[in-house]
Amino acid sequence: MGRLTGGDPSLLRRINSAVVLDALRTAECATLTEITRLTGLSRPTVEGVVEGLIEAGLVVETAAEEGAARRQGRPARRFRFRAEAGHLLGLEIGPHRVAALLADLDGRYLGTAARDVAETAPADERLERLRATVADLLRRAGVARSSLRAVGVGTPGIVEEDGTVRLGTALPGWTGLQLGERLRRSFKCPVLVENDANAAAVAEHWKGAATASDDMVFVLAGLSPGAGSLIGGRLHRGFGGAAGEIGALHLLGREATPEALLSTTDEPLHPLDEQAVAEVFALARRGDERARAAVDRFIRRLVHDVAALVLALDPELVVIGGWAAGLDGVLEPLRRELARYCLRPPRVALSLLGEAVVPTGALRLALDHVEEQLFAVEGTVTARR
């Protein structure tokens, strides 16, 4: 049974700091009087808290020239949140490239970098590539590595809470890789590893096609589609972190793989060969019959996989991303078939973030982590067994 007890003083201090910090961040710049009004805290409490935040480097008194011109007497001191007090990275480790996005504590972008990597590259080479990309980005932005407060990472596969890749067939040497631990050696701050489609869902909800929807599915459409979903605005990872791994659906009933479906010969395409796929789609556009039939088969399969997801989850919105989203004729058949077979068809939209979607989501996860520490204090009073 839950117990009701009095507040504990350190929790109270933490709540007050979080409240003041949040008020300052929202107001951008405020006087002690304004903070007192915004927070409902007493003047002495606000003074004490602001003093502590200045010592911690999170708040600074704005210089006189930043404020309004002097009018009469001494102007009230003004304070602001130091978004530059720390930095965040959003990383993507994909089959063809690694990418990094750098931001301050307000989530404002300070720079981005990406490098190609061979799909056959072993894990060490891929991680080395990532390290070089990050080092380059930090140097160009003039940000010290020690200033990083959190790093988010999006990568294919089923990822466990500690950042170990439980299963990841898309990248060589990925299954079993202790990715979180490996990256924490390079970064002294928390490293949050997430499935790439999950990170993408978070990204579209933050600043993409799903800002208005808390119940959405992001489909990373490719030869082996993956998906991430938000339920009530929260990432649904599943019990074992494997939710949305619909790529395995085509294995059921021993149906043909997407690589076979998309092939115009008797040989299936290579699972990661985007070039070959693009050629099939280009041929289809030019009217080639066999290519057209292959594209039709591929789209029908994608529709089936997405429909299965929609029937299970009943989202408000489905966002389609990944390279297949850039191909002609994916969106319309999807809309049509979902409207036909789903009892309550969702809206269907294309990703607005394109290639940036995974690092953007990874960055948001890093930002969430820092915000939880700095700004959020949640307490629940429950009287229930």
Add this chain to the structure above:
Amino acid sequence: MGRLTGGDPSLLRRINSAVVLDALRTAECATLTEITRLTGLSRPTVEGVVEGLIEAGLVVETAAEEGAARRQGRPARRFRFRAEAGHLLGLEIGPHRVAALLADLDGRYLGTAARDVAETAPADERLERLRATVADLLRRAGVARSSLRAVGVGTPGIVEEDGTVRLGTALPGWTGLQLGERLRRSFKCPVLVENDANAAAVAEHWKGAATASDDMVFVLAGLSPGAGSLIGGRLHRGFGGAAGEIGALHLLGREATPEALLSTTDEPLHPLDEQAVAEVFALARRGDERARAAVDRFIRRLVHDVAALVLALDPELVVIGGWAAGLDGVLEPLRRELARYCLRPPRVALSLLGEAVVPTGALRLALDHVEEQLFAVEGTVTARR
């Protein structure tokens, strides 16, 4: 932005009442001193709250003979929660029968009743059947209709929040029926209408095969399977209440319907003809080749539908119920195929509640509603935009 403000006195009274009530319910019977100790509230507060609860009829002083024998002086007064102060109903309205389960405010069963109804019966006849079943049950149990505090209802279809059936093809006249409103005419208390598979998921979690799992899927296996799921212990209804309606999956790709799959002739079975289905399964057991092939096709489809659900949601546990769960050879192929195709296969178990599963879940929903009013007070302090 969330604001921190002082407690409001009526909320405080409500919290104190909930805490005392919950303590009394847990302890079964307690003195004022014991309640004071259990709740951490002051003696005068406890006295005032208990007085109010007695006036509301929710608490009673236990008679002297109920307590321990007198020892010396006047024994301390003892109080208990009056579980008999109100009653709850859990109802099922299905294609072949209506059923009702009656309980007190502790969720203890007081009686049950069920009647067959023709699958072709129009909505009015079905509801009349339900009313007669309930009236009979209340009379036999000696419970006045006015004593009902909440009624839960489980029924096939997509159900909206107000209890309107948005889509329900399993029962004649069900689509568009304002079921909640119709039932609220018979009952003066809150009526909560829920999809039957959703209610079943809640039931298995409460007292069935899923008491140890907060992330589970219940599959109502039949010719057109439905499913309900709990995520983190909470019912996942989906954005439009249509989550888990996997019965439509077979329509995709114009595949054969289950009725056609299970037929041993060129004619499909009738969608609701359980008798014909049972015969096919019986024939298969006796070694009939065509029946065996039909059963194999049916099970393969069920496995596919369940796998789609599992890939989308990644539950810890799948509970199989509905009539198909009673048929030989459903569980093993399901386990085998899920282990083969799911990246993280869930445990698979049979329903423990059988025919009682939907009314049991409906009762739990009614109990949740009442407990929320009586026992639960949740307050959240958040400093976050």
